[in-house]
Amino acid sequence: MEFKVNSRILEKLLSHIIPAVPTRTPMPILENFLFEIKEGYLKVSATDLEIALISSVNVSAEEEIKIVIPARLLYEVVRSLGDTQILFETEPNSKLKLTTENGIYNIGFSSPEEFPAIPAVTKEKEIIISGAELKKAIDQTSFAMSKEDMRPSMTGTLFEFSEEGLRFVATDGHRLVRYINKKIKNHKEEQYIIPEKAISVLSKLLTEDEVKIYFSKTNVSFYIGDIEFNSRLIGEKYPAYNSVIPLENENEMKLKTNEILSTIKRMSLFSTTSSKQVKFTIEKNNLEVSAEDIDRGSNAKEKIECMYKGEPMSIGFNTAYVHDILSHVNNEEVIFKLHSPTKACIVEPAKSSENEDLLLLLMPVRLNN
Amino acid sequence: MEFKVNSRILEKLLSHIIPAVPTRTPMPILENFLFEIKEGYLKVSATDLEIALISSVNVSAEEEIKIVIPARLLYEVVRSLGDTQILFETEPNSKLKLTTENGIYNIGFSSPEEFPAIPAVTKEKEIIISGAELKKAIDQTSFAMSKEDMRPSMTGTLFEFSEEGLRFVATDGHRLVRYINKKIKNHKEEQYIIPEKAISVLSKLLTEDEVKIYFSKTNVSFYIGDIEFNSRLIGEKYPAYNSVIPLENENEMKLKTNEILSTIKRMSLFSTTSSKQVKFTIEKNNLEVSAEDIDRGSNAKEKIECMYKGEPMSIGFNTAYVHDILSHVNNEEVIFKLHSPTKACIVEPAKSSENEDLLLLLMPVRLNN
Numbered sequence: 001m002e003f004k005v006n007s008r009i010l011e012k013l014l015s016h017i018i019p020a021v022p023t024r025t026p027m028p029i030l031e032n033f034l035f036e037i038k039e040g041y042l043k044v045s046a047t048d049l050e051i052a053l054i055s056s057v058n059v060s061a062e063e064e065i066k067i068v069i070p071a072r073l074l075y076e077v078v079r080s081l082g083d084t085q086i087l088f089e090t091e092p093n094s095k096l097k098l099t100t101e102n103g104i105y106n107i108g109f110s111s112p113e114e115f116p117a118i119p120a121v122t123k124e125k126e127i128i129i130s131g132a133e134l135k136k137a138i139d140q141t142s143f144a145m146s147k148e149d150m151r152p153s154m155t156g157t158l159f160e161f162s163e164e165g166l167r168f169v170a171t172d173g174h175r176l177v178r179y180i181n182k183k184i185k186n187h188k189e190e191q192y193i194i195p196e197k198a199i200s201v202l203s204k205l206l207t208e209d210e211v212k213i214y215f216s217k218t219n220v221s222f223y224i225g226d227i228e229f230n231s232r233l234i235g236e237k238y239p240a241y242n243s244v245i246p247l248e249n250e251n252e253m254k255l256k257t258n259e260i261l262s263t264i265k266r267m268s269l270f271s272t273t274s275s276k277q278v279k280f281t282i283e284k285n286n287l288e289v290s291a292e293d294i295d296r297g298s299n300a301k302e303k304i305e306c307m308y309k310g311e312p313m314s315i316g317f318n319t320a321y322v323h324d325i326l327s328h329v330n331n332e333e334v335i336f337k338l339h340s341p342t343k344a345c346i347v348e349p350a351k352s353s354e355n356e357d358l359l360l361l362l363m364p365v366r367l368n369n
Numbered sequence: 370m371e372f373k374v375n376s377r378i379l380e381k382l383l384s385h386i387i388p389a390v391p392t393r394t395p396m397p398i399l400e401n402f403l404f405e406i407k408e409g410y411l412k413v414s415a416t417d418l419e420i421a422l423i424s425s426v427n428v429s430a431e432e433e434i435k436i437v438i439p440a441r442l443l444y445e446v447v448r449s450l451g452d453t454q455i456l457f458e459t460e461p462n463s464k465l466k467l468t469t470e471n472g473i474y475n476i477g478f479s480s481p482e483e484f485p486a487i488p489a490v491t492k493e494k495e496i497i498i499s500g501a502e503l504k505k506a507i508d509q510t511s512f513a514m515s516k517e518d519m520r521p522s523m524t525g526t527l528f529e530f531s532e533e534g535l536r537f538v539a540t541d542g543h544r545l546v547r548y549i550n551k552k553i554k555n556h557k558e559e560q561y562i563i564p565e566k567a568i569s570v571l572s573k574l575l576t577e578d579e580v581k582i583y584f585s586k587t588n589v590s591f592y593i594g595d596i597e598f599n600s601r602l603i604g605e606k607y608p609a610y611n612s613v614i615p616l617e618n619e620n621e622m623k624l625k626t627n628e629i630l631s632t633i634k635r636m637s638l639f640s641t642t643s644s645k646q647v648k649f650t651i652e653k654n655n656l657e658v659s660a661e662d663i664d665r666g667s668n669a670k671e672k673i674e675c676m677y678k679g680e681p682m683s684i685g686f687n688t689a690y691v692h693d694i695l696s697h698v699n700n701e702e703v704i705f706k707l708h709s710p711t712k713a714c715i716v717e718p719a720k721s722s723e724n725e726d727l728l729l730l731l732m733p734v735r736l737n738n
Contacts, residue, residue, distance in 0.1 A: 073638060073667065080635045095666070103632075103671035105639070263472075266449045269442060270474065297464070297477035298442065304471065 002089040003037060003061035007081040007100075013044060014075045016055050016227050019201045021071040022048040029114045032068035037061045045118060046071060051198050052118040054228040067109040069096055077105055121221040121230055123214045125190070127166075131224065133181055135206040137168040140179045140358060142199050143324055146172035153236035156193040160238075161186035165357070169241055173363075175321045176241060177328065180357040191238055194220060198231035205229060245361060249337035249346050251310025253282055257334045257349075260289075261326045263302045267291040268319040270300040277365055278319045282338075283312045291319065315341040316367040325360045341367065371458040372406060372430035376450040376469075382413060383444045385424050385596050388570045390440040391417040398483045401437035406430045414487055415440060416599075420567050421487040423597040436478040438465055446474055490590040490599060492583045494559070496535075500593065502550055504575040506537040509548045509727060511568050512693055515541035522605035525562040529607075530555035534726075538610055542732075544690050545610060546697065549726040560607055563589060567600035574598060614730060618706035618715050620679025622651060626703045626718075629658075630695045632671045636660040637688040639669040646734055647688045651707075652681045660688070684710040685736040694729045710736070 014033070022030050025048065034045040043056040067090070077098065078086070087099040090109070098105040138157070146154035158169040165182035192215050194202075205224050212223040215233075222229040267278045271291040281288040285308055290301035315338065326334065331349030338345050347360040383402070391399050394417065403414040412425040436459070446467065447455070456468040460475070467474040507526070515523035527538040534551035561584050563571075574593050581592040584602075591598040636647045640660040650657040654677055659670035684707065695703065700718030707714050716729040 070665070070667075073665070076638050077635060077669075080631070080638065082631070102673065103635070103669060105635075105669040106667055108666035262449070262451070266446060266472070266474075269445050269449065296439070296442070298439075298475055300446075300472060300474040302472035 001037065001061065001063040001065045002087060003042065003059040004085055004087050005042065005057065005059055007078055007084050007086050009057060010086065011075075011078045013055050013057050013226075014071075014078060016205065017044050017046045017053045018071060018075050019204065020046040020048055020051050020053040029068065029110075030116075031071055032110070032115065033071045033074060034066070034068050034112055034115050035109075036064075036066045038064050038066075047116060047118050048197075049116060050195060050232055051201060052230040053201075054118065054230075055226050057226075065090060066112045067096070068112050068115050069107060069109045073107060077107070118230060119219055121214050121219045122216040123221075124217070125215040127184060127213050127215075129166075129181070129184060129211050129213065131206040131209045131211050133183070134211055135203060136356075137166075137179050137181055138199055138203050138206075140328055140330065141168045141170040141177045142196075142203065143328060144170040144172060144175050144177045145196050145199070148172070151236075151239070153193055153234055153238045156195045156234045157199050158238045158241075159192045159194060161188065161190040163187060169238070171239070171241060171361075174318065175325055175363065176244065176361040177325075178241070178245070178357075178359045178361075182355045182357065190215075192220060193234040193236065193238055194231060195234055198229075202229065244344060245359065246337075246339055246344050246346065249339045249343070251282075251313065251338040252308070253287065253310070253336040253338065254307040254350060255287065255304060255334055255336070257326060257329050257332055259304055260287075260334065261323070263289050263304060264319055264323050264326060266302070267300060268323065270298055271319050275365070275368075276319045277316050277368065278322060279314060279316050279367060281314045282306070282308055282310075284308055310338065313338060313341060314367060315345065316365045317345075317362060318365055321362060325362050328360065330358070370406065370430065370432040370434045371456060372411065372428040373454055373456050374411065374426065374428055376447055376453045376455050378426060379455065380444075380447045382424050382426050382595075383440075383447060385574065386413050386415045386422045387440060387444050388573065389415040389417055389420050389422040398437065398479075399485075400440055401479070401484065402440045402443060403435070403437050403481055403484050404478075405433075405435045407433050407435075416485060416487050417566075418485060419564060419601055420570060421599040422570075423487065423599075424595050426595075434459060435481045436465070437481050437484050438476060438478045442476060446476070487599060488588055490583050490588045491585040492590075493586070494584040496553060496582050498535075498550070498553060498580050498582065500575040500578045500580050502552070503580055504572060505725075506535075506548050506550055507568055507572045507575075509697055509699065510537045510539040510546045511565075511572065512697060513539040513541060513544050513546045514565050514568070517541070520605075520608070522562055522603055522607045525564045525603045526568050527607045527610075528561045528563060530557065530559040532556060538607070540608070540610060540730075543687065544694055544732065545613065545730040546694075547610070547614070547726075547728045547730075551724045551726065559584075561589060562603035562605065562607055563600060564603055567598075571598060571600075613713060614728065615706075615708055615713055615715065618708045618712070620651075620682065620707040621677070622656065622679070622705040622707070623676040623719060624656065624673060624703055624705070626695060626698050626701055628673055629656075629703065630692070632658050632673060633688055633692050633695060635671070636669060637692065639667055640688050644734070644737075645688045646685050646737065647691065648683060648685050648736060650683045651675070651677055651679075653677055679707065682707060682710060683736060684714070685734045686714075686731060687734055690731060694731050697729065699727070 036043040041056045042059045045054040089097045095106040160167040165180040166184040168179045214221040287304045287306045292299040333350035405412040410425045411428045414423040458466045464475040529536040534549040535553040537548045583590040656673045656675045661668040702719035714731045
């Protein structure tokens with residue numbers, strides 16, 4: 001068997017597939033690429049059993065083969081070559097021989113029998129979305145996924161189809177984000193939970209190009225250009241997040257986003273490491289933000305101008321969570337909607353575009369004093 | 370006590386001093402800046418007992434003070450403020466109060482008694498060198514310092530004064546670099562060994578500006594603009610490195626530096642992890658570089674054009690060391706001077722400028738076969 005391929009083209013292909021190769025695994029076979037030559041295509045696949053990536057490129061080859069090759073070694077070799085033609089040949093001693101103008105590289109390959117089958121996703125549900133829009137939805141929400149395995153559903157991002165639009169929801173119990181893409185409407189309410197690993201790989205694969213998504217009950221497939229990206233879904237029920245979103249938070253405070261964000265950054269230097277508490281003392285058109293680190297005997301307070309309609313109020317937050325939320329408001333001005341110091345606070349951009357809706361929710365912390 | 374200072378000016382000053390603040394230390398007092406107001410100057414110092422940094426800025430203050438302040442907290446606060454005036458006031462409860470237009474920040478300070486005295490360097494020997502030239506000398510040599518504490522002198526960089534020039538030498542026993550700045554001549558041979566930490570901090574402080582250096586028997590001081598940088602010297606004898614530099618390596622091979630460097634990068638993927646061995650097989654005008662990873666069953670070889678005057682030879686090197694050496698040749702073409710497969714190999718740039726001399730030395734490794 002032999003075929004030729006340009007190093008730059010192969011490098012690009014392999015760079016798309018390598019994210020599915022696990023760095024540490026009890027199954028060494030997963031550290032390989034599956035290489036298949038069939039019907040004039042070289043198809044390369046990898047999987048860590050949770051996600052799988054597949055892509056292919058035209059090659060002219062006479063024979064068909066199916067072998068597995070050490071993924072990182074091959075990728076690093078191809079990447080380290082300049083722009084050159086590579087001749088691939090299989091040798092009788094289970095070596096894959098790469099020949100370039102100046103060099104010869106032999107890499108051991110194995111037979112593909114042990115390589116796990118990548119499950120085909122039944123195309124029960126198809127949607128088409130712009131890559132840029134999907135990327136925006138993910139970038140707005142993924143930070144809020146839970147890092148704790150206690151409730152597996154919350155470690156992923158919810159894709160919820162509805163008549164209102166496609167809702168992307170992430171929460172860890174302390175904060176929640178709901179981003180709605182109103183262009184993708186569905187008569188039936190349906191929920192799919194995509195694991196964190198898949199979200200993070202997907203975010204890097206997305207371009208401006210259109211994406212086709214297929215959902216089955218257990219798996220999801222994304223088709224992005226030449227790339228097929230599969231992931232298992234989290235087979236749990238997502239928490240009834242709607243019940244924690246307050247309907248009437250009548251006290252509204254409007255602020256410049258970058259002003260409050262830069263204040264929060266300074267307060268994080270003064271809040272006690274364990275509690276990370278920051279206090280908002282709100283009066284008409286004036287917000288005082290303060291923090292105190294009792295262990296180190298330091299404290300700070302700042303005044304920020306705001307527009308406030310409501311009762312004077314003192315409310316505590318975790319600096320890290322306020323910071324995360326404010327970093328994702330994506331608008332010059334931000335609105336805090338409050339009810340009381342013990343009830344969830346809604347954070348929203350002052351303006352949002354026609355086809356989207358962003359709601360951020362922040363749980364307060366009990367003030368020390 | 371009170372004084373005013375601009376946040377950007379203070380940030381710049383503190384950024385120069387913070388490298389001397391240790392990140393982990395059994396002496397918490399070292400995690401502070403020493404702040405002194407005296408004769409219209411604010412002088413800020415820090416030390417980890419091995420190195421010390423001192424700088425000052427004009428301020429108008431009526432009283433003199435001397436206090437110690439948590440270094441990282443103060444630096445982070447000042448850095449996080451925009452361009453603004455900061456009013457500093459000491460409060461009776463051992464708090465330093467910073468006031469800006471919108472905020473008030475209180476940081477606990479302590480008395481300076483426990484803060485270690487920074488030794489003044491007796492100005493026994495003074496030299497003046499351009500910052501750019503000193504930086505070049507350090508960048509050319511520092512990579513070869515030993516990481517192992519077995520022989521303390523080799524963990525630093527040797528500054529050796531001589532009639533030929535100022536020699537900078539670093540070695541870990543596997544490779545050696547000697548860089549000579551021929552502009553700085555001295556009648557007497559003198560040796561000073563600067564520790565690794567000081568070299569690394571110095572490299573970041575250097576600019577185009579002139580540097581004044583003072584040596585005493587135990588310490589060295591660098592004056593760079595407003596900054597005074599002190600370090601202890603390593604009080605050991607430097608190994609007699611001249612005895613390992615071969616005088617007659619009669620076989621000479623000239624190569625394009627980037628070609629051999631990129632070949633070595635690929636070979637490092639194929640050399641056995643434990644030995645990192647790469648083999649050079651040299652014949653007239655032809656170099657074959659090869660490596661084999663027996664554990665993984667992979668191997669590689671490449672041919673490179675060269676100009677070779679000498680006997681055909683096979684010689685082994687450690688890929689990591691060849692790579693380091695070639696990365697510091699600093700010339701389009703490189704010359705390998707060889708004697709035999711068991712003797713030290715000299716690596717030199719094909720051309721070097723009038724006022725400098727660079728010699729790199731590489732110990733071969735015994736070939737497997």
